[in-house]
Amino acid sequence: xxxxxxVLTLVSMTFLPLFASANIxxxxxxxxxxxxxxxxxxxxxxxxxxxxxxxxxxxKTASDFYTAGGGITGFQNGMAIxxxxxxxxxxxxxxxxxxxxxxxxxxxxxxxxxGWPIILFLISERLRNLGKYTFADVASFRLKQEPIRxxxxxxxxxxxxxxxxxxxxxxxxxxxxxxGLPYEYAVILVGILMILYVTFGGMLATTWVQIIKAFxxxxxxxxMAIAVLYNFDFSFEKMFQSAVDxxxxxxxxxxxxxxxxxxxxxISLGIALMFGTAGLPHILMRFFTVSDAKEARKSVFFATGFxxxxxILTFIIGFGAIVLVFKNPEYLDLVKQAISGxxxxxxxxxxxxxxxxxxxxxxxxxxxxxxVAFATxxxxxxxxxxxxxxxxxxxxxxxxxxxxxxxxxxxxxVSKIATIILGVIAIGLGIAFEKQNxxxxxxxxxAIAASANFPVLFLSMFWAKLTTRGAVLxxxxxxxxxxxxxxxxxxxxxxxxxxANAIFPYKxxxxxxxxxxxxxxxxxxxxxxxxxxxxxxxxxxxxxxxSQTGIGAEGVSGH
Amino acid sequence: MTDxxxxxxxxxxxxQELTAKxxxxxxxxxxxxxxxxxxxxxxxxxxxxxxxxxxxxxxxISIGIPIGIVIILFSFFLTGLYVYKANxxxxxxxxxxxxxxxxxxx
Numbered sequence: 001x002x003x004x005x006x007v008l009t010l011v012s013m014t015f016l017p018l019f020a021s022a023n024i025x026x027x028x029x030x031x032x033x034x035x036x037x038x039x040x041x042x043x044x045x046x047x048x049x050x051x052x053x054x055x056x057x058x059x060k061t062a063s064d065f066y067t068a069g070g071g072i073t074g075f076q077n078g079m080a081i082x083x084x085x086x087x088x089x090x091x092x093x094x095x096x097x098x099x100x101x102x103x104x105x106x107x108x109x110x111x112x113x114x115g116w117p118i119i120l121f122l123i124s125e126r127l128r129n130l131g132k133y134t135f136a137d138v139a140s141f142r143l144k145q146e147p148i149r150x151x152x153x154x155x156x157x158x159x160x161x162x163x164x165x166x167x168x169x170x171x172x173x174x175x176x177x178x179x180g181l182p183y184e185y186a187v188i189l190v191g192i193l194m195i196l197y198v199t200f201g202g203m204l205a206t207t208w209v210q211i212i213k214a215f216x217x218x219x220x221x222x223x224m225a226i227a228v229l230y231n232f233d234f235s236f237e238k239m240f241q242s243a244v245d246x247x248x249x250x251x252x253x254x255x256x257x258x259x260x261x262x263x264x265x266x267i268s269l270g271i272a273l274m275f276g277t278a279g280l281p282h283i284l285m286r287f288f289t290v291s292d293a294k295e296a297r298k299s300v301f302f303a304t305g306f307x308x309x310x311x312i313l314t315f316i317i318g319f320g321a322i323v324l325v326f327k328n329p330e331y332l333d334l335v336k337q338a339i340s341g342x343x344x345x346x347x348x349x350x351x352x353x354x355x356x357x358x359x360x361x362x363x364x365x366x367x368x369x370x371x372v373a374f375a376t377x378x379x380x381x382x383x384x385x386x387x388x389x390x391x392x393x394x395x396x397x398x399x400x401x402x403x404x405x406x407x408x409x410x411x412x413x414v415s416k417i418a419t420i421i422l423g424v425i426a427i428g429l430g431i432a433f434e435k436q437n438x439x440x441x442x443x444x445x446x447a448i449a450a451s452a453n454f455p456v457l458f459l460s461m462f463w464a465k466l467t468t469r470g471a472v473l474x475x476x477x478x479x480x481x482x483x484x485x486x487x488x489x490x491x492x493x494x495x496x497x498x499x500a501n502a503i504f505p506y507k508x509x510x511x512x513x514x515x516x517x518x519x520x521x522x523x524x525x526x527x528x529x530x531x532x533x534x535x536x537x538x539x540x541x542x543x544x545x546x547s548q549t550g551i552g553a554e555g556v557s558g559h
Numbered sequence: 560m561t562d563x564x565x566x567x568x569x570x571x572x573x574x575q576e577l578t579a580k581x582x583x584x585x586x587x588x589x590x591x592x593x594x595x596x597x598x599x600x601x602x603x604x605x606x607x608x609x610x611x612x613x614x615x616x617x618x619x620i621s622i623g624i625p626i627g628i629v630i631i632l633f634s635f636f637l638t639g640l641y642v643y644k645a646n647x648x649x650x651x652x653x654x655x656x657x658x659x660x661x662x663x664x665x
Contacts, residue, residue, distance in 0.1 A: 256607045
């Protein structure tokens with residue numbers, strides 16, 4: 001594939017001066033260039049580009065591109081789903097939260113995990129049996145194609161872009177700190193690599209990049225957790241005792257703190273995490289990469305195991321960081337400490353795990369964990385971009401613009417163009433949002449996924465009386481409510497726009513926006529007496545049988 | 560899928576058995592999971608001191624920590640239980656339906 005090699009050469013040419021200039025800048029900003037980290041990262045990039053080359057030769061049809069031909073096993077897919085979920089934000093963010101507040105980190109982890117069993121019991125096999133490439137395939141299975149696809153695609157693209165902003169800004173800052181690379185270069189580098197993986201290797205490359213990264217991340221986190229426990233002769237009592245002795249908050253780190261203070265916020269956060277997970281397009285898409293419902297179920301079993309194990313590790317890592325980093329001036333931002341006290345970390349509160357890796361394993365292990373963190377971002381943004389591109393090419397282009405009659409080659413071409421455009425948008429937004437407060441974006445992404453994507457998807461599979469009108473209007477209302485309440489809530493209205501009091505008092509709108517979505521979908525559907533509504537309801541039986549048995553579903557295409 | 564096949568599957572006694580059993584099992588497990596999680600969340604919202612109680616006299620470890628870990632392990636256990644039943648018992652029923660109706664395996 002000469003075209004591939006040509007691009008590769010081009011990219012390597014852009015990278016070389018990049019690292020060279022980073023060297024100079026790195027010294028200027030007295031941010032030591034991290035050589036072991038860069039070497040390990042280059043090995044990862046080299047390896048994943050080789051996989052992309054291998055995958056590119058096997059990616060010929062649209063099914064290969066969107067779903068790796070449906071030939072991923074349950075175990076592999078479980079690892080890839082876990083990889084999608086174990087983003088740099090959750091690895092660094094949750095260990096950082098444990099470092100700052102102790103027990104609250106565990107509350108967050110549990111919220112992120114408990115959605116998975118529900119996805120398994122109610123969604124995964126039906127999704128596999130009904131869908132082909134995107135979750136809109138399922139939502140529009142018996143409803144009118146165009147309006148449902150437009151709504152679903154809009155929900156998917158909005159979720160993907162918000163998530164991409166969070167990942168890109170996070171990656172730029174992380175790489176700036178760890179590798180001594182300037183922020184813009186880091187964002188561009190991530191964008192280019194992601195475009196390469198997705199356009200050439202499609203879902204096959206994206207999945208393997210994710211699997212490798214999940215393996216590296218789990219190994220690195222396991223090593224760190226064992227190293228921490230080794231310091232305390234493998235006694236949890238000793239570890240927690242030392243942490244309580246050292247931390248400013250003392251014994252309070254062992255009990256729930258300020259994360260969820262009132263029942264409404266608690267339930268709302270729970271709903272956002274649980275239903276939001278079940279509405280994330282890049283996660284839902286993974287269920288189409290396995291051959292049948294059996295493998296789809298196994299995927300969730302393995303994913304839940306890996307994710308649960310990972311969260312237990314991050315909890316130990318967070319506490320390890322309290323003991324080994326909290327009072328160690330080597331890792332603390334002394335200037336900041338002199339002003340505001342406490343134990344502010346160099347690079348911010350999300351750096352606890354990174355500093356801990358240095359404390360337990362020296363420069364080389366720090367290099368390894370930094371490279372893994374970078375790899376994590378790359379893998380997650382690739383999955384996101386692929387999901388966004390599929391919504392554009394499969395839902396909007398092939399099924400709305402071309403009304404479902406469109407040849408595969410053309411659809412794939414559109415998806416590759418969409419990938420490049422999304423990549424460029426991600427780079428642009430990553431740079432634009434560098435100095436912005438982006439605390440709201442992941443919350444907003446989850447709120448949209450929970451309030452627009454999930455209710456329509458769920459009711460289309462479970463409720464015979466759902467009609468097109470109900471799904472479109474109710475789903476849109478859910479979407480609008482989520483966006484409006486996030487803007488009027490404390491994070492945007494007070495923290496970003498600077499007003500004194502929030503109009504909507506809660507940080508997490510999901511309880512309200514999800515309720516609005518479900519109630520309005522229900523109300524509009526039962527009062528819908530149109531011709532179309534009758535068609536929608538009559539088609540439920542055949543859809544339900546297929547969703548329960550898989551008879552008539554897409555199987556593995558022979559390879 | 561043809562309308563005839565839809566009718567055949569729908570009226571097959573094993574199909575009715577399969578969907579009734581699997582649906583009941585799936586909802587039962589979902590409700591258990593939701594109950595466990597929301598009990599946990601509600602105890603944080605209403606009785607935050609409870610999870611902070613020391614495990615035993617003189618220990619710094621609060622009971623919230625083993626409870627949290629147990630919820631994680633329990634979630635994993637439930638997924639295992641469902642996959643074990645669905646991929647074993649329920650899929651056997653499904654296979655028999657397909658066999659009876661001569662539907663090709665895909």
